[in-house]
Amino acid sequence: MENRKANIALWSAAALMGLTTGVHLFAGTPEIMGPILQADLHSFIKATAMVVWHVATLLLALMTFGIAYLAKRRNAALSLFIILIHLSFAGLFLWYNITVFSGLFALPQWTVFLIVPGLMGYALLKDA
Template identity: 35%
Template sequence: MNKILATAAGLAAFTAALHTFGGTPEIEAPLLQAPLPQEISLLLYTCWHLVTAALTLSAIGLFISAKPKHTVQSHYMALFISFMWIAFGLVFIVVDITYSGLPMLLKLPQWILLIPIGVLGLWGCARLRMSES
C-alpha cells in the first residue's frame, strides 16, 4: 500500500464528509431561501452536490491508486485527481483575493485542505514512479 496516497485518500474522504455533513446544512437553507429565481437556487444547490460527488469519487480513486497492485491507469488517475484538488484550491485562492482580498483566505479556508491533498497525491505518485524504477 502506498501510504502517502492512502493518507491523501483518507484526507480526501474526510474533506468530502466535512463538505457533505458540515457544509450542506450551512449552505442549503440560506441558498434555497435566498431571494433568487428558483432555477438559479436549484442550479447552485445542484452544483454544491456535484462538488460532493467529485470529492467523494476522487477519494475513492486515490484509495484505489494506493493499493499495492496499482496499474498504469490508476497512476494516471491519481495524477489527474491530485491536479484537480490543487486546481480546486487555487480557484478558492483566486476568487477570495480577486473579489474580497487577502482576509477572505481565512474566511473561506477550503484551500487549506484542498491543496495539501493534491500535493500529497503528487508525492504519492512520485513514490510509485520511484518504486517502479
C-alpha cells in the same frame, strides 16, 4: 513491491478527502445551501445551486474513492487527473480569497486541495 511510505501517503490523502467530503456534505450543506434555499431567489437559481452543490459532493466522493484505489493499484494517469483537479480547485479558492476577501483564509478549502495533491505527488515520487 509497492512502497510502504507511498501507501501511507495515499491512504492519508484518501482519508483527508473522505473527511473533506463529510464536512462538505454534513456541515456545508446547511451552512451554505440552507440560506440559498431560504432566500427569495427564482427556483431556477435555487435548483442550479443544488445541482452544483451535489456535483461538488460527487466529485469529492469520487476523488476519495479514486485515491483509495490508487493506494491499491497505481495508475499514473488517474493520479495526474486527480492532482490537476485538486490544484485547479485550490487555484479557484485562492483567487476568490484574494479578489473578494483580500486575504487567504475566508475560504480555507484551498489548503486541503494543496495537501492532498502534495501527498499524492510524494507517493508518485516514492514509487518512481
